[in-house]
Amino acid sequence: MKNITLICAMGMSTSMLMKKMQEAAKVKQLDVNIAAMAESSFDPGKMQTDILLLGPQISFRLDEIKRKYEPMGIKVVSVNMADYGMMRGDKVLEDALALLN
Amino acid sequence: MDKLTKALEKVLMPISAKISGNKSLQAVAKGFISILTVTLVGSIFYLIGNFPVPAWTNFLTNAGLTNYILIPYNVTIGLLAVYTAFTISYAYVTAEKGDAFSAGIVSLISFFIVTPFVTNENGELLYNFNWLGSKGLFVAIIVAVIVAKICVFIEKKGWTIKMPEGVPPYVGKAFACLAPGFVCSLLFGIVAYVFALTSFGSVHQFIFNYLQIPLYALGGSLIGYLLGQVLIQLLWWFGIHGFNVVGSVMMPIWLGIDAARLAGESSSPFGMSMMTAVGQSTVSVVIVLMFFCKSKQLKQLGKVAAPAAVFNIGEPVVFGVPNVLNPYMFIPTVILVPLVTNLFFYFGFASGIVPPLSGAQVSMQVPVVLYGLVQGNWILALWQLLAIPLAVVLFMPFYKMYDKTLVDREQETESGE
Known part of the structure; x- marks a missing residue:
């Protein structure tokens, strides 16, 4: 079981991508848990997370967020801009899982 | 242009990261959101x-x-x-x-x-x-x-x-x-x-x-408000969530003005509610993409982005076109459309045609036109309706230009195969 958490400024657009990723995971019958929320509501204590995906609109804060969560053993990456724009859930899911293996 | 972009990026990125990462400003923004x-x-x-x-x-x-x-x-x-x-x-x-x-x-x-x-x-x-x-x-x-x-x-x-x-x-x-x-x-x-x-x-x-x-x-002045709006869009052009940065400084001011207007202590039309009423013209972009663009990429994006656009969520457009660092999109998205649409609404309020906004907050995610109706302001709803074709016309030439480069590229790859 892998846990993927998506964060952005308000948790709106990432929740759209989350849905697409969940659909892709269902099709491929993958055992993943995908959640999306505002960056400010993310709490690794409450939300088990293996990889934290940043919406490109907050990836200018990647360094700061990395410093905060990587010591806790969470992988932090920002989503590819084009995949995010086109809401390619399958591609984002694939890339995230590849990073975890 | 390229040099200027790089120079601006070098300045804007760290400043934005600093503002958004500032503990006090973060707390103020979070406090307001909660x-x-x-x-x-x-x-x-x-x-x-x-x-x-x-x-x-x-x-x-x-x-x-x-x-x-x-x-x-x-x-x-x-x-x-x-x-x-x-x-x-x-x-x-x-x-x-x-x-x-x-x-x-x-x-x-x-x-x-x-x-x-x-x-x-x-x-x-x-x-x-x-x-x-x-x-x-x-x-x-x-x-x-x-x-x-x-x-x-x-x-x-x-x-x-x-x-x-x-x-x-x-x-x-x-x-x-x-x-x-x-x-x-x-x-x-x-x-x-x-x-x-x-x-x-x-x-x-x-x-x-x-x-x-x-x-x-x-x-709450025309210049201050417009500067804020242009700055938000400028940051978006660099792929930075503009409101996340500008809002963490301006939210207390813009929300405060709205609250003051509700209490009858201010008559400035500028504030959070004006910003949400004007919106980001995402619906107009999607109309251009779906009905006036010929490249597969933009047509496809139009379909993907449409449901989000109805609720004023712009990320698919911003990153899918992409508008980010796209020279064709600088003038329309950063300067032309934000200034003209905001001035269009300002003209409506200043002339007295559109009744003033009460200052009541309606969620940013309420679709345009419906937003005006929820505010109980029929003329505002009409104004929002009129702003859609207005922004379509303003966006059109720029998107068409960019669309043409994509069509050419798509034909090249097709004939190459």
């Missing part, structure tokens, strides 16, 4: 109580219900400063993983200490709503941040009363906020005393005159 429900609840009742149908308002007045319907408004937006005093301190200390609840309470205590109350002829103590609403907002922000910093400092130093072993942790916790509570009460008690000796009478009057009024004048 009272959004408070302002939305208040706004709903305000809109119901003032719905512009004479038969309805007359009925409310005759039945003596107006004041009752407005109670939720009065105790939410009317007491805005009280809520923020708690939420900002709470947000700050939560991020620092300290005792956030105690910090929120101590902040409330401190806010009330610097807020003057009066004794009436019966010897009863009375607070005036005056400083507890939008007028006291900046004092609430300042007090909350200072209290939070003190609480975090004291907690890190470990200046707490240590309970002997065997005392239940719950009891120990009750004593934990004793030190910050005492220090803050003393500090703000002195502040209250010192300001009572001045001609201002209270720290509220001082901050209101020398900070809040100038900031409202700046952020």
